[in-house]
Amino acid sequence: MxxxxxxxxxxxxxIRHDLASQRKSLTTGFLVIAGVAFGIFLLASxxxxxxxxxxxxxxxxxLIGGYVTSSVAFSELHDPKTGTHYMMxxxxxxxxxxxxxxxxxxxxxxxxxxxxxxGTVLGYLVSLVFFAENPGVxxxxxxxxxxxxxTYLVTQSIFLFGSIYFRKVAFLRTALSVFVVAISLGIVYxxxxxxxxxxxxVGTFETVRGVEQMITGPNGVSLTDFAVESIFPxxxxxxxxxxxxVTPVFFWVAGVIRLRETEV
Amino acid sequence: MVELNEVTFSYTRKSPLFDRLDVxxxxxxxxxxxxxxxxxxxxxxxxxxxxxxxxxxxxxVLGHDxxxxxxxxxxxxxxxxxxxxxxxxxxxxxxxxxxxxxxRFDGAEFERHIREFDLDDExxxxxxxxxxxxxxxxxxxxxxxxxxxxxxxPTNALDIPSKGQFRRLLAGSSDEERIIIxxxxxxxxxxxxxxxxxxxxNGRVIxxxxxxxxxxxxxxxxxxxxPANAIYSERAMGGYxxxxxxxxxxxxxIDLELLFNAVTTDPGAIEALYTKEVAR
Numbered sequence: 099m100x101x102x103x104x105x106x107x108x109x110x111x112x113i114r115h116d117l118a119s120q121r122k123s124l125t126t127g128f129l130v131i132a133g134v135a136f137g138i139f140l141l142a143s144x145x146x147x148x149x150x151x152x153x154x155x156x157x158x159x160x161l162i163g164g165y166v167t168s169s170v171a172f173s174e175l176h177d178p179k180t181g182t183h184y185m186m187x188x189x190x191x192x193x194x195x196x197x198x199x200x201x202x203x204x205x206x207x208x209x210x211x212x213x214x215x216x217g218t219v220l221g222y223l224v225s226l227v228f229f230a231e232n233p234g235v236x237x238x239x240x241x242x243x244x245x246x247x248x249t250y251l252v253t254q255s256i257f258l259f260g261s262i263y264f265r266k267v268a269f270l271r272t273a274l275s276v277f278v279v280a281i282s283l284g285i286v287y288x289x290x291x292x293x294x295x296x297x298x299x300v301g302t303f304e305t306v307r308g309v310e311q312m313i314t315g316p317n318g319v320s321l322t323d324f325a326v327e328s329i330f331p332x333x334x335x336x337x338x339x340x341x342x343x344v345t346p347v348f349f350w351v352a353g354v355i356r357l358r359e360t361e362v
Numbered sequence: 363m364v365e366l367n368e369v370t371f372s373y374t375r376k377s378p379l380f381d382r383l384d385v386x387x388x389x390x391x392x393x394x395x396x397x398x399x400x401x402x403x404x405x406x407x408x409x410x411x412x413x414x415x416x417x418x419x420x421x422x423v424l425g426h427d428x429x430x431x432x433x434x435x436x437x438x439x440x441x442x443x444x445x446x447x448x449x450x451x452x453x454x455x456x457x458x459x460x461x462x463x464x465x466r467f468d469g470a471e472f473e474r475h476i477r478e479f480d481l482d483d484e485x486x487x488x489x490x491x492x493x494x495x496x497x498x499x500x501x502x503x504x505x506x507x508x509x510x511x512x513x514x515x516p517t518n519a520l521d522i523p524s525k526g527q528f529r530r531l532l533a534g535s536s537d538e539e540r541i542i543i544x545x546x547x548x549x550x551x552x553x554x555x556x557x558x559x560x561x562x563x564n565g566r567v568i569x570x571x572x573x574x575x576x577x578x579x580x581x582x583x584x585x586x587x588x589p590a591n592a593i594y595s596e597r598a599m600g601g602y603x604x605x606x607x608x609x610x611x612x613x614x615x616i617d618l619e620l621l622f623n624a625v626t627t628d629p630g631a632i633e634a635l636y637t638k639e640v641a642r
Contacts, residue, residue: 100432108433111462118459119449179447185413188436188463358431362413 101358103190112189112197113205119174127167128213131159135217135236136224142233143225149233152218156238157246160210164250168202168257169269172357176265181362191358199350202258203251211238252342255349262356363388364410364510364541369419371409379405380565382419389509390538394556395545396622401562403545404444407512410543411441424509437464440508442499444515448487453498456487466507475501478527493519500528504535511535512543517551525551549618559618561625568629571636573616579635580605581614582621593631594624607635 117124138155142148174180189197218236225232238244260272288303298305364387372378379402387393397403408414409421412428412435421428426435449456453476461467476483479497487495496519503511516532517525533555536542546552559576561569571579583589586601595604603617605624625632 100426100430100434103433105433108463111459114459115449118451118455122450174447177447179443179445182408182413182441182443182445183447185431186411186436186439186441187460188433190433191431193433361415362408 101191101354104192104196105190108189108193109197109200112187112194113201115184115187116171116197116201119180127163128209131163131210131213132217132220134159135214136221139218139221139233139236140225140229143221143229143231146231149236152233152236153238153240153243156210156214156236157243159214160207160247161250163210164202164206164254165257165273166269167206168254169261169272171198171202171258172261173268175262175357175360175362178362185360185362191354195350195354195357199255199258199353203254206254207247207250249341252346255346255353259349259353259356262353262360363422363424364543365420365422366406366409366416367420369409369416369421371405371414371416373405378417378565380409380416383565383567385560385567385570387541387543389541390536391558392532392536392542392544392556394549394552394559394618395543395562396547396549396559396618397545397562398626399547402565403562404514406562407441407514407543407545410510411439411512412436413441438509439512440464440503440506440510441512442496442503442514442516444518446495446499448490448495448498450486450488452484452486453481454483456498457502460502461506464506464508468505468507472501472505475504475531478531479524491519493521493524496520497524497528500531504531507535507540509539510541510543512545514545515547516544517546517548529555549622553616553618556618559621561622563626563629569625569632575636576616576621577608577613578611579608580621580632581608581612582617583614593635594620594627596620596623605632 134155135152138152142151174184184194187194215235215237222232222235238247256276257269257272260275261268264271292299292303364385366383366385368382368384369380370378370382371380383406385406395403395406405414409416410423410428412423412431415429424435424438426432428435428439449459451459457469457472461469461472473483476498479501481494481497481501485494487498490498496516500513500516503513513532517528520528529551532542532544544552544556558570558572560567580593582603582605584598584601584603588595588602589604589606591606592602592604593606595602597603603620605620608614621632
């Protein structure tokens with residue numbers, strides 16, 4: 099199937115196209131990131147050299163900047179002039195999608211790590227002159243930051259899909275859609291809990307006193323203990339599968355299909 | 363070979379732009395696709411390129427379905443659109459970025475075209491005029507040596523010397539394997555270059571003939587009076603420009619604008635020249 103043809107050489111050439119056509123905005127963006135890292139580093143140095151603020155800033159830039167970047171990845175598709183040029187470039191749908199995916203996921207992450215580190219190196223050099231202590235050059239080392247990076251790599255697929263699906267203001271529309279889906283799922287869970295644990299409730303969502311003892315399972319085991327020991331680990335595993343596997347795979351496949359169906 | 367079989371396409375549900383359109387384009391020719399505004403010329407080109415999908419019917423380009431967007435086809439298919447975008451880079455960077463995507467791209471030929479068009483290889487595309495950008499794209503499109511080259515209004519915005527240069531380059535780049543489709547309003551720019559001529563009207567190809575077929579069946583005359591046997595006449599400088607049946611086998615210069623006006627005004631009368639034997 100020609101849609102699924104994948105030539106690494108062509109993917110490389112398409113990545114070159116993606117970077118070259120966004121060169122100006124990428125350069126500006128990375129200068130801003132380096133500047134923010136530099137400024138935050140000096141601020142952290144001036145206020146006692148705490149490194150947590152650097153980690154928080156790094157994660158925020160990675161996530162928010164990455165989602166915005168992913169949201170505009172396919173913006174050229176929605177303009178007749180740039181869309182014609184892009185869609186006529188020799189490359190299968192999968193190759194075009196893969197190129198954008200690599201640029202906005204791994205490419206963005208590596209670039210932010212490098213640029214942020216460069217910003218803090220500059221901050222470090224300046225802080226040696228003005229401050230007694232500093233947080234040290236920032237490189238993502240903590241487990242928490244790496245979990246954030248991994249979370250970005252899978253969740254950005256949603257915004258990449260949004261950039262194909264939405265013609266305008268893709269970032270806001272995708273974020274709003276995610277918000278609406280999250281709220282809807284929350285309501286569904288709430289209603290399910292209310293129905294499933296009906297005897298434990300008085301009023302709409304107010305639980306009865308001693309609810310843990312009151313509800314027992316078929317073998318006399320407290321249902322809440324049963325839930326904690328048996329149901330919650332399963333739900334937790336399901337949630338992990340949903341986040342780490344289902345979400346990216348679903349949105350990658352949906353993105354390729356949507357791109358294949360896009361007309362200019 | 364480019365073939366459209368019973369292709370139906372519409373932007374809205376109510377009125378189809380193309381209703382069971384049949385088109386067959388053979389290699390080795392420069393097709394001139396003429397039509398009024400809104401006749402569907404650009405849409406037809408987009409369908410051939412796989413940028414739009416037919417609602418029904420079948421399109422094959424070099425044996426591929428263009429809607430599949432197979433890279434093997436795309437590297438043999440070049441569209442220079444009327445409205446286009448160029449990335450912010452120099453001509454040289456443009457070439458080194460996109461040439462590797464086209465296996466038969468001829469770098470030396472591209473440089474030659476750039477020189478002939480009086481362009482600078484180190485000039486930035488985002489600082490060029492629309493006409494200059496168009497010349498870069500035309501130079502690239504010709505040098506890419508794709509088996510299908512589609513040009514939508516190629517002479518729009520070109521200055522007078524560039525139009526002549528373009529005509530020469532296009533004539534030189536035609537070969538037996540290549541299908542070149544030129545969609546244009548500016549028929550005078552394309553005279554003596556496009557052959558055959560296809561005219562699109564109301565979603566149908568109402569006229570498709572080679573220049574030989576045209577001159578063998580009709581003659582174009584200008585005179586102070588309207589000829590009695592004129593199939594079509596229009597006011598022109600010094601009297602009338604008319605199309606009359608070619609009954610004596612003499613060749614005449616083809617006025618594409620006159621032909622286009624005649625075909626779109628009364629397609630039946632022109633087509634009748636081909637369906638009935640003309641008395642000679």
